[in-house]
Amino acid sequence: MHAVRTPASPDNSFEDFERDAVYRAIFTRRDVRSHFRPDPIDDAVLARLLTAAHHAPSVGFMQPWNFVVVRDMGRREAVRDLFLAARNEELPHIAGERQALYRKLKLEGICESALNLCITCDRRRSEGSPLGRWHNPQMDLFSTVCAVQNFWLAARAEGIGVGWVSILDADALKRLLDIPEPVVPIAYLCVGHVREFAARPDLEHSGWASRLPLADLIMSETYAGAGEEALKAACVAPGADR
């Protein structure tokens, strides 16, 4: 689909403009809930995004994912009802002083987006040959999350917004989408063209949370280890923590 260029550089690194484009996708990707436009996504574009997802890394090259495209508005309204019920169940578990803010947050764009996409993990796909999963059977789930992130970043590059809705009862969602028992719905995504990509995460803008300083998250040698001061200083250099 895309020609693979022979690297110009002897160390296989990208040209500057290519590297900048990768970082631009990473730093300007947003979880989109409120800026969706209703116009449809071209199938050729959606196919590129799904191809990007399908080229994610996976344990034992298991490729455990499937992609359930949900366009029907009746079904999406039913998912939205699941969201509303799940939000009511989640609310009492939010610290009391934050519940008013939680209620005000826009946390999904299920019906406003062009389409919904459920990315699933079929846990049976490496049955009998669990390369990389024998000690850590959850690696198939993690592999599927890699596919979600590929989709999300490729979508940003295409100007398409993605919002992940996890405030859903997984069993109810499985029934609604006829997902068989050994298959796990990993990500329910709202996908569509957007009016804009916000400069900051919505949850930062609303005062819910802010980005932690990267330097505080780096340890040296062990989880308790101090050090790596030069690396930490480099992390707060202009542009490194957008």
Ligand SMILES: Cc1cc2c(cc1C)N(C[C@H](O)[C@H](O)[C@H](O)COP(=O)(O)O)c1[nH]c(=O)[nH]c(=O)c1N2
């Ligand atoms: C696994 C998982 C699950 C969810 C999310 C993300 C991820 C990774 N996020 C989006 C999340 O709030 C968002 O990524 C952060 O607030 C950071 O914002 P940006 O993604 O950088 O815009 C999310 N957002 C939302 O409005 N409703 C939701 O149910 C969820 N669920």
